[in-house]
Amino acid sequence: MVQFQDVSVIYGESFALSRVNLCVEPGEFVFLVGATGAGKSTMLRLMYGDLKPTRGQVMIYGQNITNLKPTGIPKLRRGMGIVPQDYALLPRKNVWENIAYGLRAIGYSQREVHRRVAHALALVGMSSEAKSKPDELSGGEAQRVAIARAIANNAPLLIADEPTANLDPETSWDITLLLQQINLRGATVIVSTHNPAIVDRLKKRVVAMENGEIISDTPSGSYPGEIERARISVATLRR
Amino acid sequence: MIDRLLFILNETWANLRRNGLMQFAAISTSTVALILLGSVGMMLYKLDSVAQSLPRKFEIEVFAHEDAKREEVVALQQQLQAMPEVALVQLITKEEAWQQEKDALLDQMDLSDLPNPLPDKLIVSTREPEQIAGVSKRIRQEKVVEDVLNQQETLAQVMSISRFIRWTGFSISGLLMLSALVLIYNAIRLTVLSRQTEVRIMSLVGANHRAIRMPFVLEGAVQGGLGGMLASGMVLLGARMISDYTSSAWPFLDQLPGGAPVWSVLASLVALGVLLGGLSASWAAQRFVKI
Ligand SMILES: Nc1ncnc2c1ncn2[C@@H]1O[C@H](COP(=O)(O)OP(=O)(O)OP(=O)(O)O)[C@@H](O)[C@H]1O
Ligand SMILES: [Mg+2]
Numbered sequence: 001m002v003q004f005q006d007v008s009v010i011y012g013e014s015f016a017l018s019r020v021n022l023c024v025e026p027g028e029f030v031f032l033v034g035a036t037g038a039g040k041s042t043m044l045r046l047m048y049g050d051l052k053p054t055r056g057q058v059m060i061y062g063q064n065i066t067n068l069k070p071t072g073i074p075k076l077r078r079g080m081g082i083v084p085q086d087y088a089l090l091p092r093k094n095v096w097e098n099i100a101y102g103l104r105a106i107g108y109s110q111r112e113v114h115r116r117v118a119h120a121l122a123l124v125g126m127s128s129e130a131k132s133k134p135d136e137l138s139g140g141e142a143q144r145v146a147i148a149r150a151i152a153n154n155a156p157l158l159i160a161d162e163p164t165a166n167l168d169p170e171t172s173w174d175i176t177l178l179l180q181q182i183n184l185r186g187a188t189v190i191v192s193t194h195n196p197a198i199v200d201r202l203k204k205r206v207v208a209m210e211n212g213e214i215i216s217d218t219p220s221g222s223y224p225g226e227i228e229r230a231r232i233s234v235a236t237l238r239r
Numbered sequence: 240m241i242d243r244l245l246f247i248l249n250e251t252w253a254n255l256r257r258n259g260l261m262q263f264a265a266i267s268t269s270t271v272a273l274i275l276l277g278s279v280g281m282m283l284y285k286l287d288s289v290a291q292s293l294p295r296k297f298e299i300e301v302f303a304h305e306d307a308k309r310e311e312v313v314a315l316q317q318q319l320q321a322m323p324e325v326a327l328v329q330l331i332t333k334e335e336a337w338q339q340e341k342d343a344l345l346d347q348m349d350l351s352d353l354p355n356p357l358p359d360k361l362i363v364s365t366r367e368p369e370q371i372a373g374v375s376k377r378i379r380q381e382k383v384v385e386d387v388l389n390q391q392e393t394l395a396q397v398m399s400i401s402r403f404i405r406w407t408g409f410s411i412s413g414l415l416m417l418s419a420l421v422l423i424y425n426a427i428r429l430t431v432l433s434r435q436t437e438v439r440i441m442s443l444v445g446a447n448h449r450a451i452r453m454p455f456v457l458e459g460a461v462q463g464g465l466g467g468m469l470a471s472g473m474v475l476l477g478a479r480m481i482s483d484y485t486s487s488a489w490p491f492l493d494q495l496p497g498g499a500p501v502w503s504v505l506a507s508l509v510a511l512g513v514l515l516g517g518l519s520a521s522w523a524a525q526r527f528v529k530i
Contacts (some may be wrong), residue, residue, distance in 0.1 A: 047442075070448070070530070077445030088440055101437075104246045105446035153444065 001026045001157065001188050002047055007056035009042050009212075018043045018212045019056070024190060025106040026156070029183040029220065030197050032192040034209035040192035041085075042210070044161050047190070048075040048082055060157075073123040078106055081150030081187075083160035087142045089134040096121070099149045106153070124178060140171035144178065151182060158182055160191045164198060172198055180204075250437070250454035254430045255461060261522040262462065265419070265426040269466025269516065270473070272415035273508050277474035279408030281504065286401040290394055300388040301361040307383045312359045315383050319363055319445065322377075324370040329362040336360060341477050347487075358385060419466065420519040425457045427523035431455060442530045456517055463516020467509035474508070477503055 002024040009017040017039045024030050032040045045051040046058050049065055049072075052235060057066045089098050096117055103113045121127045124144040134142060143163055150158060160179065164172035176191075176198050183189040193199065199206055208216040283327045301319075303312045311332065320328045337355040344350060363378070365371050368391075381493060431438070441451045 059426070073530075074445040074447050077443065079445075082443045084443060088436055088443070090440070091435055102440055102444040104242065105441040105450065106444055107243045107246075109242045148371070149440075149444070 001028070001061060002190065003059040004043075004046070005057040005059070007046065007053045007058060009046070010054040015212045017053075022207065022214065024131060024188060026104055026188055027186065029180065029189045029204040030191070031198070031204055031206045032190065032209065033194060033199055033206055035194060038209040039212040040201060040209060041161055042212075044159050044190070044192060047159055048080060048216070049076050056217060078153065079155055080157040080159060081155045083146050083150045083158070083163055085161040085165060087146040089142060089145060091134050093135050094131050095126060095137070095145050098145060099152055102149045103152055116152045116154070117200065120152040122150040123151065123182070138171070139167050140174060143167065143175050147175075147178060147182075151187070156187055158187050158189045158190070162192055162194070164195050169197065173201070240393055247450060247453050247457070251461065254434065254454055254458040257433050258426065258429050261426040261429050265422045265462045266417070266465050267470070268422045269419040269463050269512055270469040272412055272419040273467050273470030273512055274473050275408070276412040276511070277470050277504060277508050278477065279404060279412055280507075281474060282404050282408070283401060283477055286397055287406070290397045290401065298329065298390060299363040299365070299371060301363060301378055301384055302386045302388070303359040303361070303383050304385045305358050307359065309359065311383045312361070315381060316361055319361065319378065322374065324365050324367075324374055326366045327364045327365055331362065333357045333359050403466040409512045416515065420515060423462050423516050424519045424523045426462065427455050427459050427520045428527050430458060431524065431527040438528055438530070448530055451530060452521070452528050455528065456521045459519035459520020459523070460513045463512035463514070464509050465512070466516070467512025470512070471505040471508040475504060525527040
């Protein structure tokens with residue numbers, strides 16, 4: 001579903017990513033963990049065509065997007081849901097309108113927009129807040145709306161950059177459960193975070209990064225103790 | 240399809256309601272530029288149609304001295320008629336001319352009490368238009384003759400006025416047009432800046448680049464189009480006021496050919512505004528909408 005082959009991203013002199021290999025299968029739930037500056041956002045941006053690798057190949061749904069022309073990017077993104085770190089909600093529009101806006105921008109009919117917004121709001125548990133404005137929402141609620149907008153198109157891949165970054169532990173866990181629920185409905189979910197408590201508790205696949213390299217890749221179902229033991233050196237060659 | 244269009248129009252409308260001051264500046268500058276362009280265009284149209292109506296006659300108008308005797312004028316008529324280049328010489332006596340003038344202005348003013356101010360007049364037709372200048376020159380030397388008018392001289396004068404208006408008018412309105420372009424460009428830049436979140440959302444959900452940029456382009460087109468509409472209103476109103484004034488002050492001007500038709504002024508100014516506004520807006524959108 002998502003495949004990185006020897007991907008490097010270089011800014012000037014410094015490596016944001018260095019020879020990264022990664023393969024995500026359909027239906028997986030993957031955590032991308034690492035300290036600030038490890039390269040998590042860079043990985044995600046590569047997936048939705050916001051960034052081109054300096055070296056290596058990125059494949060999405062088997063399609064090589066490494067040399068995708070700018071005109072090909074909209075179609076790529078219509079095939080995935082993206083949750084930006086800052087929610088990106090429109091302050092003047094209410095919750096319903098915010099979700100409808102994204103759908104209308106890609107040309108859905110009024111009726112279809114109506115149906116999908118209602119469905120997405122129900123999924124994230126925000127149906128009763130449909131009329132609220134973003135500034136009346138808590139951080140967790142705003143994040144739910146951003147997730148609802150990303151899944152409204154029913155795409156098979158959901159990408160979320162630090163969806164729990166500004167939330168308290170309990171709300172973070174709620175959002176994580178919501179993402180898991182979306183995963184259980186069939187979507188592949190890739191989430192970046194630097195919140196170890198959540199990662200340990202959910203026991204999904206964990207890809208750990210440091211200084212632009214993948215330092216470990218732990219399969220789902222492992223227990224905290226096993227994570228240490230399973231810390232395998234993946235196909236990341238140190239410079 | 241309809242839904243896409245509605246979305247784009249909706250966004251355009253949302254854009255237009257932002258930055259009121261900037262919208263005002265953009266629209267008013269394009270209005271001023273197009274007013275000037277429209278006025279120049281209309282003047283040139285008028286002068287052109289005057290010029291067009293002239294050269295078809297190979298005629299020279301010869302005015303006798305006020306105190307010239309009728310016999311002298313008739314003698315001149317016969318003398319001119321004898322010239323090989325001359326096809327026809329027609330005498331219009333001052334009495335006939337005055338009667339014609341009074342008839343023409345009958346419903347505008349009553350001239351019956353005035354003394355006749357007009358001289359006797361000969362209308363000389365040459366066989367070829369090239370002979371007009373030479374024949375005029377010879378007629379001018381006659382003692383009975385006060386003044387000689389030929390259409391070629393009038394034509395040359397009309398043409399030189401027209402040239403002057405063309406150059407100054409078009410260069411000034413070109414400059415104004417340029418500043419309208421810059422203002423629209425800037426207005427679009429500001430709108431883009433104030434709508435970065437929208438642009439980002441559209442880009443993330445995978446809206447086509449054209450759908451993202453189109454509302455900004457349309458915004459510029461609307462600014463230019465509104466400018467064109469206001470400008471054509473002003474130009475047409477101005478033209479009407481001027482022609483009302485001149486036709487009461489100098490009624491004979493009514494005999495000149497008419498001005499440009501109303502709808503063509505409206506259509507061309509609006510079209511020009513839409514085109515220029517849309518063009519500079521699409522430059523701005525291309526440059527500032529980061530997808
Ligand atoms: N536009 C850029 N120009 C230069 N360097 C950049 C740019 N974007 C990212 N970097 C660098 O690339 C590296 C990886 O950044 P990235 O944003 O992927 O980290 P991250 O893991 O998402 O960190 P955070 O937890 O802070 O979001 C960092 O060292 C960062 O400074
Ligand atoms: Mg990041």
